[in-house]
Amino acid sequence: MTTMPNFETAASGTAQPHLDRPAKVVAKGVNVYYGDKQALKEVSIEIAARAVTSFIGPSGCGKSTFLRCINRMNDTIANCRVAGHITIDGQDIYDSSLDVVQLRAQVGMVFQKPNPFPKSVFENVAYGPRIHGLARSKADLEEVVISSLQKAGLFEEVKDRLDDPGTGLSGGQQQRLCIARAIAVSPEVILMDEPCSALDPIATAKIEELIDELRENYTIIIVTHSMQQAARVSQRTAFFHLGVLVEDGHTDVIFTNPKDRRTLDYITGRFG
Numbered sequence: 309m310t311t312m313p314n315f316e317t318a319a320s321g322t323a324q325p326h327l328d329r330p331a332k333v334v335a336k337g338v339n340v341y342y343g344d345k346q347a348l349k350e351v352s353i354e355i356a357a358r359a360v361t362s363f364i365g366p367s368g369c370g371k372s373t374f375l376r377c378i379n380r381m382n383d384t385i386a387n388c389r390v391a392g393h394i395t396i397d398g399q400d401i402y403d404s405s406l407d408v409v410q411l412r413a414q415v416g417m418v419f420q421k422p423n424p425f426p427k428s429v430f431e432n433v434a435y436g437p438r439i440h441g442l443a444r445s446k447a448d449l450e451e452v453v454i455s456s457l458q459k460a461g462l463f464e465e466v467k468d469r470l471d472d473p474g475t476g477l478s479g480g481q482q483q484r485l486c487i488a489r490a491i492a493v494s495p496e497v498i499l500m501d502e503p504c505s506a507l508d509p510i511a512t513a514k515i516e517e518l519i520d521e522l523r524e525n526y527t528i529i530i531v532t533h534s535m536q537q538a539a540r541v542s543q544r545t546a547f548f549h550l551g552v553l554v555e556d557g558h559t560d561v562i563f564t565n566p567k568d569r570r571t572l573d574y575i576t577g578r579f580g
């Protein structure tokens with residue numbers, strides 16, 4: 309499946325000319341430190357709404373660190389300090405009055421290794437809507453769970469196993485369960501940190517198809533080590549190197565006509 313950029317139907321707002329879509333997430337001058345060590349330097353980027361953006365770059369360049377800035381997951385790391393500005397729809401997500409729990413519902417996250425809760429398939433998905441008070445009745449909750457499993461392309465496979473443990477599903481199914489869990493609290497942005505690295509090629513293809521479907525309704529940011537995956541699933545790509553965002557742009561441009569020598573060296577396999 310090769311996904312070429314298709315931006316002609318901007319969802320709403322005014323598209324930034326270089327993005328072709330309204331910007332959903334805007335970062336300006338982001339610096340991140342672990343203790344004395346600086347992991348990200350002056351990262352500024354606009355992330356297009358309702359499109360898939362890939363973060364690529366050699367190991368240790370700061371992709372995951374930057375991803376975690378977008379839902380303030382770095383707050384949970386004791387020696388990590390984030391400076392700079394990040395807004396989502398114009399709202400400063402580092403504002404001291406911001407409710408971080410609410411932010412993490414608005415900005416869902418899917419991790420490298422599928423991590424379902426040790427609960428039933430149903431409860432894995434129901435947990436978020438329940439704690440966020442998103443369902444008024446049992447019937448409401450069932451509807452949210454079923455529609456989330458459907459959106460994650462998993463419902464047909466698990467409809468007779470809703471009471472079985474989520475951990476009993478295959479790796480690919482568990483990852484789609486984690487995507488359903490993220491979707492269940494109605495996020496606007498979904499962060500995916502190497503979501504296919506623990507999966508076989510068939511399960512990977514399913515997740516990639518799902519990502520392609522989800523971009524209609526969500527802003528998706530994916531960290532990947534696979535340039536083929538970035539080329540297949542994303543409309544935009546950002547290349548990081550040694551804590552610096554070297555360049556970002558349309559995926560086909562980054563892969564065929566990058567501006568910076570470091571990007572060219574990376575995509576042609578000269579390092580990383």
Ligand SMILES: Nc1ncnc2c1ncn2[C@@H]1O[C@H](COP(=O)(O)OP(=O)(O)OP(=O)(O)O)[C@@H](O)[C@H]1O
Binds near residue numbers: 347
């Ligand atoms: N919790 C932490 N404490 C200290 N240093 C960290 C921590 N997490 C990441 N780092 C350091 O920050 C830098 C960026 O790491 P990060 O994991 O963001 O890179 P990455 O590009 O996602 O790497 P990979 O592709 O290997 O996952 C690295 O030098 C890493 O060692």
